Amino acid sequence: xxxxxxxxxxxxxxxxxxxxxxxxxxxxxxxxxxxxxxxxxxxxxxxxxxxxxxxxxxxxxxxxxxxxxxxxxxxxxxxxxxxxxxxxxxxxxxxxxxxxxxxxxxxxxxxxxxxxxxxxxxxxxxxxxxxxxxxxxxxxxxxxxxxxxxxxxxxxxxxxxxxxxxxxxxxxxxxxxxxxxxxxxxxxxxxxxxxxxxxxxxxxxxxxxxxx
Amino acid sequence: xxxxxxxxxxxxxxxxxxxxxxxxxxxxxxxxxxxxxxxxxxxxxxxxxxxxxxxxxxxxxxxxxxxxxxxxxxxxxxxxxxxxxxxxxxxxxxxxxxxxxxxxxxxxxxxxxxxxxxxxxxxxxxxxxxxxxxxxxxxxxxxxxxxxxxxxxxxxxxxxxxxxxxxxxxxxxxxxxxxxxxxxxxxxxxxxxxxxxxxxxxxxxxxxxxxxxxxxxxxxxxxxxxxxxxxxxxxxxxxxxxxxxxxxxxxxxxxxxxxxxxxxxxxxxxxxxxxxxxxxxxxxxxxxxxxxxxxxxxxxxxxxxxxxxxxxxxxxxxxxxxxxxxxxxxxxxxxxxxxxxxxxxxxxxxxxxxxxxxxxxxxxxxxxxxxxxxxxxxxxxxxxxxxxxxxxxxxxxxxxxxxxxxxxxxxxxxxxxxxxxxxxxx
Numbered sequence: 001x002x003x004x005x006x007x008x009x010x011x012x013x014x015x016x017x018x019x020x021x022x023x024x025x026x027x028x029x030x031x032x033x034x035x036x037x038x039x040x041x042x043x044x045x046x047x048x049x050x051x052x053x054x055x056x057x058x059x060x061x062x063x064x065x066x067x068x069x070x071x072x073x074x075x076x077x078x079x080x081x082x083x084x085x086x087x088x089x090x091x092x093x094x095x096x097x098x099x100x101x102x103x104x105x106x107x108x109x110x111x112x113x114x115x116x117x118x119x120x121x122x123x124x125x126x127x128x129x130x131x132x133x134x135x136x137x138x139x140x141x142x143x144x145x146x147x148x149x150x151x152x153x154x155x156x157x158x159x160x161x162x163x164x165x166x167x168x169x170x171x172x173x174x175x176x177x178x179x180x181x182x183x184x185x186x187x188x189x190x191x192x193x194x195x196x197x198x199x200x201x202x203x204x205x206x207x208x209x210x211x212x
Numbered sequence: 213x214x215x216x217x218x219x220x221x222x223x224x225x226x227x228x229x230x231x232x233x234x235x236x237x238x239x240x241x242x243x244x245x246x247x248x249x250x251x252x253x254x255x256x257x258x259x260x261x262x263x264x265x266x267x268x269x270x271x272x273x274x275x276x277x278x279x280x281x282x283x284x285x286x287x288x289x290x291x292x293x294x295x296x297x298x299x300x301x302x303x304x305x306x307x308x309x310x311x312x313x314x315x316x317x318x319x320x321x322x323x324x325x326x327x328x329x330x331x332x333x334x335x336x337x338x339x340x341x342x343x344x345x346x347x348x349x350x351x352x353x354x355x356x357x358x359x360x361x362x363x364x365x366x367x368x369x370x371x372x373x374x375x376x377x378x379x380x381x382x383x384x385x386x387x388x389x390x391x392x393x394x395x396x397x398x399x400x401x402x403x404x405x406x407x408x409x410x411x412x413x414x415x416x417x418x419x420x421x422x423x424x425x426x427x428x429x430x431x432x433x434x435x436x437x438x439x440x441x442x443x444x445x446x447x448x449x450x451x452x453x454x455x456x457x458x459x460x461x462x463x464x465x466x467x468x469x470x471x472x473x474x475x476x477x478x479x480x481x482x483x484x485x486x487x488x489x490x491x492x493x494x495x496x497x498x499x500x501x502x503x504x505x506x507x508x509x510x511x512x513x514x515x516x517x518x519x520x521x522x523x524x525x526x527x528x529x530x531x532x533x534x535x536x537x538x539x540x541x542x543x544x545x546x547x548x549x550x551x552x553x554x555x556x557x558x559x560x561x562x563x564x565x566x567x568x569x570x571x572x573x574x575x576x577x578x579x580x581x582x583x584x585x586x587x588x589x590x591x592x593x594x595x596x597x598x599x600x601x602x603x604x605x606x607x608x609x610x611x612x613x614x615x616x617x618x619x620x621x622x623x624x625x626x627x628x629x630x631x632x633x634x635x636x637x638x
Contacts, residue, residue, distance in 0.1 A: 066636055080531065122494060130491050133484060 030164045030185040030212040032195055033171060034178035034204035039065040045202040046071040049183065053084045054197055056187035060165055060180040063159060079151055086147025087140045094139035166209045182210065215613065220457040222624065224418030225628060228617035235610030240430040243604025248597050256326040257596055263327055263602035264560045266311055267414060268437070268553055269608045271430070273308060274406055275438020276301035277365060278431075280372050281402060284395035289631030290466060293458035293622040297445055298377055301438070302614035304608055305369040309345055311604070313545035315413075316358065319351050330419040331392045341497070342419055357412055361405040361616060367399050373615070374525050376623050382623035418564050421501040425486040432482050432554055436475035436521075440548035443467050445612070447542040449621065458622040461536050465637050468544075476529060477546055480522040486575030500569055504589040508582035521551040553601060561597075 037040045042059055049057050050073045059068055059170055103126040104116030118126055155157070165182055174180045181204075183195055199207050224530075250258040276298045283291045283298075318324050324331030330349040336342045347353075356406045372391060379387040407427030415426045446467070460583075490498045504515050525548060534540050564589050572578045581587040623629065 006498075011608075076532075084530070121493070129486050133488065 016178070028212055029185050029192065030210045031190075032192075032199060033165060033168070033180050033182045033210055034199040034202060035171065035173075035208065036179040036181070036204055037177075038203075039068075039179060039199040041069055041197060042181055042204070043071045045199075046182050048202055049181065049198070052084070054108045054187050054195075056184040056190070058182050058184075060171075060176055060181075060182065065179070077155065077205045080187050081152050083144050083148045086151075087144035090143030090149075093138055094134060095142070097139075098135055099127055101209050102126050121185050130211065136179055143148060165210055168208055168210055178205070180202040213457070220622075222458065222621040224454065224613070224617045224621065227449075227454070228613050231448075231613040232610050232617070234463075235608075235613060237604045237606070239603050239608075239610050240608030241537070242599045242601075242606055244603075245599040249596055249599065254318075254323065254326070256595055257592065259326045260590075261594070261600035263315065264557060264597060265604035266315070267560060268556050269311070269604035270308060270599055271305075271434035271552070271556065272420075272437040272441045272608060273302055273304045273369075274365070274402075275436075276433040276442070277369055277372075278399070278402060278435070279442075280366070282397045284372070284391045285399060287392060287628075289628040290635045292626045292628050292632035293455070294442070294446065294463050294467070294632075295626075296376065296620065296622050297441060297449070297612075297616065298438075300612050301442065301445070301608070301615060302369040303615040304611040305362075305365040305375045307611060309359075309366060312358065313608075314363060316355055319354065324351070328416055328419070330416060337593055338417070339420070341504050345419060347360070349416060354412060354416075357408060359410045361412075364401050364405045367635055368402065368487040372398075377619045378619055378625075379625050380623060381625075385627050389625055390628060401558045402476075405432075416557055417560070418501060420566075421564070423486055423487075423498070423501070424491070425482060429479075429482050429486055432474060433552065433559070436471070436479055436555070437552045438539050439467060439471040439475050440552060441546040442607060443471065443545035444549065445544055447538055447545070450538065455621050460633075461493060461538070462635055462637050464538055465532075465535045468529060471544075471545065471548060471600075472525070472529040472535075475552075476522060476525045478519075480526075483517075492596040496569070500564050500566070503569060503578070504564055505558065507578055507587065508560070508585075508589050509591045510562055510589060515553065517551065517555055517558060520547070521555060525551075543548060557597070560634040561590050563588055565589060 034045065039061070042061065043065060044058055046057075046068060050071070057072075059065075059072060061068065101116050103118060104114060105118075106114050108114065120126070121131075124131065137201055163182065165174070171178075175186060179201075181202075183190060183199070189195075196207060238328065243562060246261060248259065262398060263339075269360055279291075279298045280295060282288075283295050315327070318327065322331070325335075328343070328349075330336055330345070331351070331632075336346055336349075371394065375387045375391050378384075407430070410427050410430030414430065442465065446455075446464065449455055450459055487502065504510055527545060528534055529542050534544065563630060568578070568581065568587055578587065621631075626632075
């Protein structure tokens with residue numbers, strides 16, 4: 001690592017088209033990052049990179065950029081389908097739970113007799129659908145919400161405690177006002193020279209080589 | 213601010229006059245047929261059909277007024293282009309008081325009992341609970357209230373439409389600020405008048421029954437009618453080549469969300485909450501309203517509402533893609549218009565068989581009486597219902613296109629216009 005400060009990064013940013021190669025870089029390269037200064041710039045770059053046939057690339061931006069998903073060719077998330085089934089599970093669970101506890105009466109092998117809490121409340125039948133709705137509703141919402149949050153994290157591969165992009169001090173401004181496109185070395189199309197040439201042609205502020 | 217979709221056709225041409233003509237023919241024809249088929253002149257069936265038709269047309273326009281004021285309260289950018297069609301629907305409130313005059317006359321000539329049981333003073337004095345309500349439910353106070361509601365809606369609708377249309381010409385931003393300044397006052401007035409109007413014109417048909425949630429329920433009814441209606445209207449405009457750059461897939465998507473939220477989920481939530489509290493407490497004065505709705509044919513109508521107004525559209529509208537395909541969304545919206553009409557029918561038509569309820573010894577007895585047809589539940593579908601509803605809807609279509617023809621289809625000088633044209637749903 002160069003240990004450069006944000007100040008030097010800004011200076012470096014003023015001299016465009018400079019390939020910065022980490023002096024301590026090992027033989028292994030994790031990927032190549034190109035830094036852009038505008039949302040339009042990175043959208044255009046993402047489109048070109050996708051069209052060049054790359055699949056293992058990502059965009060790191062400080063705020064949601066409209067249309068970037070489309071430019072990158074990211075397919076629509078499967079999350080809503082998972083959430084639907086999470087909610088459905090909650091609904092079935094709630095109905096089962098209430099019917100089971102309110103009116104259960106079974107003998108297990110004629111030895112153990114199991115009886116639910118068969119309380120009669122204001123003359124209502126033991127299985128009263130209207131009374132079951134609030135619990136069914138709440139449990140549907142609860143399981144749908146929990147499914148939503150947990151699968152959102154899972155599908156985003158979060159929590160992520162280490163990421164090569166955040167390791168590089170030269171890319172510190174991606175959390176502020178810069179937009180970074182990273183092509184990973186594991187991409188079958190990745191080749192140090194041609195990938196760099198492609199990124200160069202997109203007009204970035206700088207290109208940074210990332211170590212794992 | 214220039215309109216980005218300059219190539220947009222935003223002035224109604226031939227479609228406006230033909231839609232107006234069709235609306236006028238269906239509207240006047242439907243009304244004339246209702247009067248003609250009634251024959252005897254002023255039967256209970258006629259008046260119930262008339263009130264049903266009036267409430268259906270009114271609900272759609274009330275929903276439009278709510279939507280317009282809401283956009284100003286929230287200073288919404290996304291909805292600027294679709295606000296103008298909503299203003300045109302709400303503008304019908306400027307003449308809709310005319311259709312209420314016959315009901316006022318009916319009550320004032322002492323024949324109101326065919327619609328509102330409280331007009332029967334003998335009946336009211338015969339019951340201690342009802343006697344206590346005479347201070348509120350009497351022709352004078354009721355008429356004053358009705359006139360106030362109709363006046364407030366007419367003024368609000370006129371204010372919001374005329375300011376918005378005037379802004380097209382002068383582009384004065386102060387008009388936007390003025391509309392925003394009045395929006396919180398307007399929405400409070402709207403909430404109060406709509407709540408009390410639903411109580412006075414629908415709930416008070418059975419004066420003994422009361423539900424504190426009825427006003428909110430009516431609000432969800434009007435939202436269903438409006439959001440389903442405006443999706444159909446915008447789809448017709450787009451289908452005829454108007455507003456391609458103004459009424460985008462994003463607007464249809466968002467209106468689909470609002471139909472899902474207000475017309476499906478909130479409707480079911482309020483409807484269920486009202487039912488559950490009454491069912492649980494099981495007090496005769498409260499349950500009497502639901503009893504006829506669970507007997508005979510009304511039992512099946514109630515189930516049609518639960519499945520067709522909630523379960524089916526819930527599944528259909530919950531996914532993203534159905535809201536983004538205009539042809540699919542408009543089919544769902546048409547279905548919701550039908551369900552909305554069934555819902556108002558279910559609110560207005562049933563009759564509480566009070567004497568039979570007092571004598572009945574069991575629910576099974578009521579069921580068998582209902583099956584035998586000896587129980588009077590108000591289930592009496594007739595051609596009058598159909599002609600009256602077609603008549604009032606025709607008049608609303610005619611009025612809406614009359615107002616749409618007078619101005620651009622989108623507010624072309626609104627300061628937030630560019631937001632509405634450019635926004636995207638994630």
